[in-house]
Amino acid sequence: MNIIGKREPRVDALGKVTGAAKFADDYNMPHQLYAAVKYAEFPHAEIVSVDTAKAAALSGVQAVLTAKDVPGSNRFGLGGDIRILADDRTRYLGDVVAVVAAESRALAAQAIDLIEVTYKELPAVFHPEEALKEDAPKIHEQGNEIVHHKLRRGNVEQGFAEADFILEHRFTTQAIEHSYIEPEAALAYPDEQDGFVVIGSLQNFYTSHKAIAAALDLPLSKVQIIQSTMGGSFGGKDESATMLAARAALLAQKTGRPVKMLNSREDSIRQSYKRHPYILYYKWGCRYDGSITAMELKAIADGGAYVSMSPFVTWRSVVQATGPYHCPNVKTDLYAAFTNNNFTGAMRGFGSPQVNFAIESMMDELAEQVGKSPLAVRLLNGFETGSVTATGQRLNHEVSLKHALLEAASASYYGKKWAENRLTKNKSNPIRKGIGISCAYRGVSLGAEGVDAASAVVYIQPDGSVNVSSGIIDMGQGAQTAMSQIVAEVLGINLNRLRFLQPDSGRVADSGPTVASRGTIMGGGAAKIAAENVRAVMEKTLREMTEQEQADFLFENEEIFLKKGNGKGKRVAGFDEVVARCYAKGRPLFASGVRHIAETNWDEETGQGDAYFTYVYGANVAEVEVDTETGRVDVTKFYSVHDVGRAINRSMVEGQIYGGVAMGMGYGIMEEFIQEEGQAKTLNFDEYYIPTALDVPYMKAIILENPDAKGPFGAKSIGEPALEMAAPAIANAIFNATGKRILNLPANLEEVLLGKKLRRKTPRASVSCKIGPL
């Protein structure tokens, strides 16, 4: 292969390093208005009336909208319950009751203060287990249970009866903020034909497109969404970004003028959805040899105010809740509940980081109980090619779990260090070393969650330069580069011929969301097909040129050769020459490609079926130093091994791994979105701590490649796998250092020292420097 696997520079690098890249807030237009929002004043209240008269009367204010002013559908999302503008009630403090468009930001803010809302406060609930009780205040008419997924396999009673001993733990995980560097922003403006254009920082612009058109009461064709260069998303710019863009579009429609809406960091954190906090009750039946006879899990996810992605997030948890381990008897019940907290939705990992933390901690505990090394019990119980998962799916591809585990262990000298650290445990040094291992498997792409199709378009211009567009978006992960490399490989050309166009709702067919680590496997798959379709047109011309009707061709290094067996035959022509010939014959080189995979099935009642069309496998090892007198954890080294099927670009795969480890480490030891009675306490990065460059450890990324039949050139996924098993590796390292099992994330100072979190009860000011230490 010529380009696949190479460390090619990113196709978007130049714009980003020179500052030419335009993020949503960089778009401005003459006569543009600025929008501001009026927030809910109670986490749960009936909206009795909204008085906007004073705000509307303020000079320079061009529009004030409430839910009543929305011409089309005010509600959107998976559950059809997310309000663009709160209508009947407020359900969390990030709800927006009214929006204003004014000549300046300051004026808009001033107008907001003039809006008067009368509420009838309702009892609120902030804890998902309480929300599921009979007498809990109902947040939506249908009750507080968003979803209950089940998985039943074998017979757990019998499995527990066969066990030598039972392991049981309650784990909790926290809400976290995506922390994309670019807060949500959009510019909406009327076009020339009675329609609207929205330029925005949107992760899933096809879903945004539908919600915005429905709100404006316009056909999809009259609303054009243009994806600006994105400053990160991590799953976060779906509904939150749609809300903002829809509000801007409604104001543009009302005023007939361009409207800019930009979230400050505080707005962003206040409104946006978070990673689901989970409460997990795990019970395992185990044998003294380290094998597992039964697993039972009940878990409750805090879904917050709206459905959002809760059904899908928790579904992935159900599929993966028993980890990559053999277990004949499984009973899983996963609930998501409404509360009056920020709603929770998609975030890198999507339901796996929570269960992985628990399951990998349990596996470590099992090793401890039976006196084996954590690596040994994983090798004993782990999946191999042909294994059958808890959902009854036979894994027919190359299952590289054990290979990944062994690579991680040998690169880190895991066995030796693990044993040594245990010996030194009781020494007088308060700062102790630990090493921990984890592994996981992950279903690639959407799985039985949804229709899985993506599209791409390849257009070879008459001069031989190439435009590629796709419905899969680049939010910084490098999707454009991966797709470009795939197209360049198929056409045998250099990457510098390619220019990737920004996604646009009118340009490429609905490709579904850019989520679930499906960008390369699905978008790349589509790009490959599009390139092959274009190449087929060139081949037709080539057959005419060579007068060989049966000939096959090799596209390589910008030239085309006859194929001779599997090798290279005579040169036929240069790439440009063939392109020119095609155009001369009236054959423009423009083709689209659609990649659709529909090999999944699912039974809701039993949780059995082929959940995903393929899986990836990985293993992590973390080394830590734990200050046993303060609870401070220093992650010193990290080894991350992933089977990606095929690395399209090694540097980018490594980048995903490094970023995933940093983010997973934040989840493991410091990040926590704190709400008290529904009120967000960590509204900016002075209080919401994420790892800094100094906190990130030495990292070693190890890439395994077992090409998968379903992926373009064998490629699978890396985005989410990179993050999803980091936290338990750290938690297990803390155990190795201290003998203390971390049951609640994050493993911050208090958790490590005391085994619990401490919460400030007194009110405090908002500037951290003014409130004293957190």
Next chain:
Amino acid sequence: MHYYRAKNLKDILNLFESEGDRVHLIAGGTDVLVEARQKPLPQDAFLLDISQTADLRHINEQGQTIHIGASVTHQELAESALIRQSAPLLAQACRQIGSLQIRNRGTLGGNICNASPCADTVPPLLALNANVHIAGLQGKRTVPVAEFFDSPYHPLLNNGEVVSAVSFAKLEPTTRTAFYKLGRRKALAISRINMAVVFKMTEEGFLEDVRLAPGSVFPAWHRVSEAETFLENKKAQLSVFEEAGKLVADKMIAISGRRWSTPYKEPVVAALVKRTLAIAAGVYKGGKL
């Protein structure tokens, strides 16, 4: 809003005279600007930038006394050979503030005038028995740093006054010092607890002239005389330091009562007193810090 950059101390006093209460001093702005985001400055505010004021930018020694101008930045202090030699704990504290960007802007004067209970330079200054020099329309005055604070965020400064400098007696080369900061991450972390100690050690290893100043522990800044008295003339060893740690933790509870954070702070304050003393005495056996 007006903005003016003062070239010298006289400029500052002149503006105090002409603009009165409207004057808001800004040095590095690393606190002022964060606060202005939450609570905007009044429309008619007169922002007086003292970051480049020549008379506030010195680090020098006059006899046995070190003088530091209020507008000297944390990075300048961390890098100053004089400070590293004669008050190493202050240089260590400055090195751990915020990030390089913050240290390049943030000043010593701003840190003490903001008077946050977790300010990192205050424990070292308390342990150094530093004096704060204040200039104002009513003339100059000097107060010990221990008497400079009313309550958190409230330095005892009158309108029309500016801190011009901080001074302290040079430490003798044999004096032992240490500064310890516990944060939630390695950079850009507000101190959860910080600690400064200064003492002399006799050749036989006995402690003299012990000064112990914890930060983020008490509602108001002060040293812990109970622990200092206890340590006086004691042998520098871990069991003694451990005892001192308990005294500080007890004192914290005596003053503040048991609060939400006490289950954590009680053992950790004790441990960090012990650790900081041990580091200063050279008997700390822990791992990498």
